[in-house]
Amino acid sequence: RRPDCDPDGLSPIIGRAFRAALAEASRHMGATAPNPPVGCAILDAQGEILTVAAHHRAGAPHAEALALRTCARQGLIDRAATAVVTLEPCNHTGRTGPCSEAILASPIRAVWVGAADPNPRVAGGGAARLRAAGCDVRMLADLPDSDAAALAADCRALIAPFVHWSRTGRAWMTVKQAVAADGSMIPPAGRTTFTSDGALDVAHRLRRATDAVVTGIGTVLADRPGLDVRRVPDHAGRAGRLLVVCDRRGRLPDDWRAAATARGFDVRSCDDIARVPALLGEAGALWALVEAGPALLDAMRAEGIWDDWLTIGVTPAGRERMDIAVRNGTDTPLRLVPGLAAPREEACFPAS
Numbered sequence: 082r083r084p085d086c087d088p089d090g091l092s093p094i095i096g097r098a099f100r101a102a103l104a105e106a107s108r109h110m111g112a113t114a115p116n117p118p119v120g121c122a123i124l125d126a127q128g129e130i131l132t133v134a135a136h137h138r139a140g141a142p143h144a145e146a147l148a149l150r151t152c153a154r155q156g157l158i159d160r161a162a163t164a165v166v167t168l169e170p171c172n173h174t175g176r177t178g179p180c181s182e183a184i185l186a187s188p189i190r191a192v193w194v195g196a197a198d199p200n201p202r203v204a205g206g207g208a209a210r211l212r213a214a215g216c217d218v219r220m221l222a223d224l225p226d227s228d229a230a231a232l233a234a235d236c237r238a239l240i241a242p243f244v245h246w247s248r249t250g251r252a253w254m255t256v257k258q259a260v261a262a263d264g265s266m267i268p269p270a271g272r273t274t275f276t277s278d279g280a281l282d283v284a285h286r287l288r289r290a291t292d293a294v295v296t297g298i299g300t301v302l303a304d305r306p307g308l309d310v311r312r313v314p315d316h317a318g319r320a321g322r323l324l325v326v327c328d329r330r331g332r333l334p335d336d337w338r339a340a341a342t343a344r345g346f347d348v349r350s351c352d353d354i355a356r357v358p359a360l361l362g363e364a365g366a367l368w369a370l371v372e373a374g375p376a377l378l379d380a381m382r383a384e385g386i387w388d389d390w391l392t393i394g395v396t397p398a399g400r401e402r403m404d405i406a407v408r409n410g411t412d413t414p415l416r417l418v419p420g421l422a423a424p425r426e427e428a429c430f431p432a433s
């Protein structure tokens with residue numbers, strides 16, 4: 082019996098491979114749009130991980146193709162037996178060739194899939210193609226045990242913005258709000274400057290993992306925020322990150338726009354916050370981070386323009402805490418952002 086064929090559910094070997102593939106994929110969150118982040122581990126017949134790879138950006142090889150190529154280059158391809166993939170392998174020729182065929186051209190005959198692909202060009206087709214060619218394809222979601230369910234939830238969380246965007250054309254909106262221990266926003270008066278080092282670190286990790294930033298004209302005028310990624314290494318060569326400024330009366334200063342453009346932002350202003358998720362989606366951004374003052378955040382809450390809402394605060398004891406409210410119980414990509422401490426509590430507040 083193959084080491085990964087555990088009739089009672091997920092073997093520790095496959096679980097470890099999924100965690101490695103998820104970790105590698107999440108390092109590329111924020112760089113792959115309009116494609117989803119995807120990770121792939123290739124194992125030999127004894128369950129040893131031969132390689133782990135991820136999709137880096139649209140137009141670059143898919144995770145499976147890169148993993149296979151790496152195995153081949155290292156002379157390990159003859160040992161490849163099992164592929165563990167966070168997303169169903171594609172079966173179409175888009176910017177690159179079909180991963181199903183790349184797998185079938187290798188000795189791999191067992192494929193573990195973490196999440197189904199919502200793309201109508203792929204949905205079900207990759208798994209069906211592999212099965213038709215005699216591969217043993219298993220979906221994590223079909224396994225009964227709780228380890229498998231937790232990993233399947235992480236694989237769904239990894240692509241939650243992509244799934245949402247594929248279905249609606251809108252970007253997934255993550256709102257980040259700083260609150261004081263008494264629940265008031267810190268600092269007050271429309272400023273978004275963070276006092277705490279930890280909160281600043283969170284902001285930079287989130288900016289790195291998302292495809293776009295949304296802010297308000299009030300914040301721009303009051304703070305002239307840089308909204309850049311300095312505290313963690315940004316994705317190499319990331320081009321034209323979208324920056325949407327909600328500005329009803331055309332007050333965006335030309336010099337600030339020019340400065341943001343010089344820092345690599347593609348700056349757009351929008352006079353209707355209800356339009357922002359679609360505007361982002363049309364520009365190919367899957368996931369946006371909203372960093373704004375109380376007026377814009379109140380409007381976003383009132384109009385229900387958010388998919389998850391992260392509050393960062395300091396407890397009365399002076400300890401930092403993060404709470405995440407997730408809309409409709411959907412999986413949140415937030416828990417996979419590298420280096421983001423696990424939220425202390427998951428709460429859900431009503432949309433208005």
Ligand code: AOF
Binds near residue numbers: 116117170177178200
């Ligand atoms: C995979 N592995 O690593 C990724 C997949 O235009 P293309 O060729 O890059 O194809 C993009 C579509 O492929 C994308 O919309 C999604 O459905 C799937 N992404 N599939 O097998 C990967 N990134």
Ligand code: ZN
Binds near residue numbers: 170171172179181
């Ligand atoms: Zn593919």
